Amino acid sequence: MKYSTQVKPISYLKSNAAEVIKELSESREPMLITQNGEAKLVVMDVRSYEEHQETLAMLKLLALGKQQLENGEYRDAEDVFSELDSKDDL
Known part of the structure; x- marks a missing residue:
């Protein structure tokens, strides 16, 4: 995955919050947000985030x-397995 194609200030x-949400939900690609030319955060859709956490x-x-x-x-x-078998016998 190349973050360079998804870099936005x-x-x-x-x-464009609504458009960003739609784009991220459809593409499922994270977006890198910059502030004063520095990378500050990554924004991603919830499904991708959950999969990442799993x-x-x-x-x-x-x-x-x-x-x-x-x-x-x-x-x-x-x-x-023998211990489990012995517990089943109880």
């Missing part, structure tokens, strides 16, 4: 799992 956002959560889980493996904090699958 804050004045554009102020004067992706970050998944990546955090994978990183945590990798760290636990490296630290030896795991159990063999056979042990886990």
Whole structure:
């Protein structure tokens, strides 16, 4: 994704808010907003934001799992399944 095609000054956002909302909802591409020539924020539609948050959560889980493996904090699958089977018998 190239942010260079979606760079707008804050004045554009102020004067064209409805158009920006429509454009972002349709394209699902984030828009970079500048103030005094500096990048200040990224605007995106809610669906894209939610998907982004879900992706970050998944990546955090994978990183945590990798760290636990490296630290030896795991159990063999056979042990886990046999423990689950024994709980079903209760």
